[in-house]
Amino acid sequence: MPLYEYFCETCEQxxxxxxxxxxxxxxxxxxxxxxxxxxYKFSSFASKVVGGTPKTxxxxxxxxxxxxxxxxxxxxxLRSEL
Ligand SMILES: [Zn+2]
Numbered sequence: 823m824p825l826y827e828y829f830c831e832t833c834e835q836x837x838x839x840x841x842x843x844x845x846x847x848x849x850x851x852x853x854x855x856x857x858x859x860x861x862y863k864f865s866s867f868a869s870k871v872v873g874g875t876p877k878t879x880x881x882x883x884x885x886x887x888x889x890x891x892x893x894x895x896x897x898x899x900l901r902s903e904l
Contacts, residue, residue, distance in 0.1 A: 826850075827864055832857035 827838050830852040837853040851858050 826862065828852070829861045829863055830854060830857060831859040831861060836863070 823840050824843055825838050826841050826847070827836065828850060829836050832852060833855045835852075835854050839850065839853060841847075841850070847862050849858075850860055850862070852860050
């Protein structure tokens with residue numbers, strides 16, 4: 823279920839609501855003061871970790887490199903030499 827983020831113009835607070843995608847956002851009222859003067863910001867899916875670092879990729883392994891000969895090349899300059 824999507825998590826919708828709103829900003830209330832009346833109490834100047836942000837709040838989030840779990841709503842179905844078909845919910846009427848025009849009729850959304852502030853979660854804090856009940857005012858209908860709210861601004862829809864954006865939505866994200868509640869299943870995501872809000873504020874966390876999503877793990878977008880698995881660890882890279884040798885099999886991920888199409889050309890394994892690259893590992894036979896001389897080791898480039900160490901970062902400390904820069
Ligand atoms: Zn409010």
